[in-house]
Amino acid sequence: MDPVIVVGAxxxxxxxSLALAAQGVPCVLLDEGPGTEEVRLARTVVLREDTADLVGRLGAVHLEKDGLRWSGWRSMRRKQLVRDVPLGPGHDGSRDAGTSGDVRDVGDFGDADVRSGPSLSAPLHIPQHALASALRAAVAAAPLVELVPLSRVDTLEQDRDGVTVHxxxxxxxxxxGSYLVGCDGARSTVRKLLDIRFPGRTAVERHAVAALRAELPWPGEAVLHRQPPWRGGGAEVSARxxxxxxxxxxxxxxPRG
Structure with missing residues (x-):
């Protein structure tokens, strides 16, 4: 059979590509970039436990070394702790400051409708370049995947038997290829060439993002702090x-003035 063409690495x-190869399906993976990852610590992803398990089964190794599983998530408003959610094996749901096991509805603060229940698994927080590098190493070891760097798609043609890409x-x-899959992001070239709209609304927010080494008072926990008390702190800050x-x-x- 002709391979599946995947656009976007x-x-x-x-x-x-790795999931298809695991099922015996050959793939051509077209990468617009040079085939390497730029190190950017401030660009991160958060993987649920099942997602981290999936990429691990597909051959991406050392994720636990390159990432960190959070021990908890807490929300604060001004100087008040609004919510404390323990994460990881052995915990059962969330607990709120000032309560004895019941979950408080914090409506206007954006954390409503959280209920106590089964254990909440700790997600894996990892720099995106580390995740992509681990996946690239797995692709390099997969004989059914051909990764082609510096390849920008500019023409698509399809017929009853498959797809032709230039x-x-x-x-x-x-x-x-037998099929083509566009995995080339929000500004997808594949979608534009096929004249497929991407309906929806754009949430216009501006963020400043940085990665730095520091000692903060919540080791291992992710924190969302709304209306922090320090002067010039802005409306919201998070630390992961x-x-x-x-x-x-x-x-x-x-917002821009």
Whole structure:
């Protein structure tokens, strides 16, 4: 059979190619970039336990070394602790400051409708470049996946038997596939070439994001702090821990005047 053509070698395209290869389906993975990952600690992803297990089964190793599983999530408003959610094996739901096991509805603060219940598994917080690098290493070891760097799709043709794709790069190439999957992001070239709309509304928010090494008073916990008490703190700031004492900090900036 002709291979499946996957356009876009981010985490989604890499994972899809590995999943297809695991089922015996050959793939051509077209990567617009050079085939390497830029190290950017402030660009991170949070993987649920089942997602982390999936990419691990597909061959992405060392994720636990490169990432950190949070021990809890807490929400604060001004100087008040609004919510404390323990994460990981052995915990059962969330507990709120000032209560004895019942979950308080905090409506206007955006954390409503959380109920106590089964254990909440700790997610894995990992830099995106580390996740993508682990997936690329797995792709390199997968004989059914051909990764082609520096290949930008500029033409698509489809017929009853499959898909033909033209790419620009160091050399122009035509590719033939049984199917094509666009995994090339919000500004997808595949979607534009097929004239497929992406309906919806854009939430216009501005954030300042940084990764830095610091000692914060919540080791291992992720924190959302609304209306922090310090002057000039802005409307909202979050802190998410990474390995080796590094934190990703996000500040919600005011709208442009």
């Amino acid at each position: 981010g985490p989604v395209g890499l994972t899809l 790419t620009k790069g160091p050399g122009t190439t035509w590719w033939r 821990p990474l390995p080796d004492g590094v934190w990703r900090l996000d500040w919600l900036l005011p």
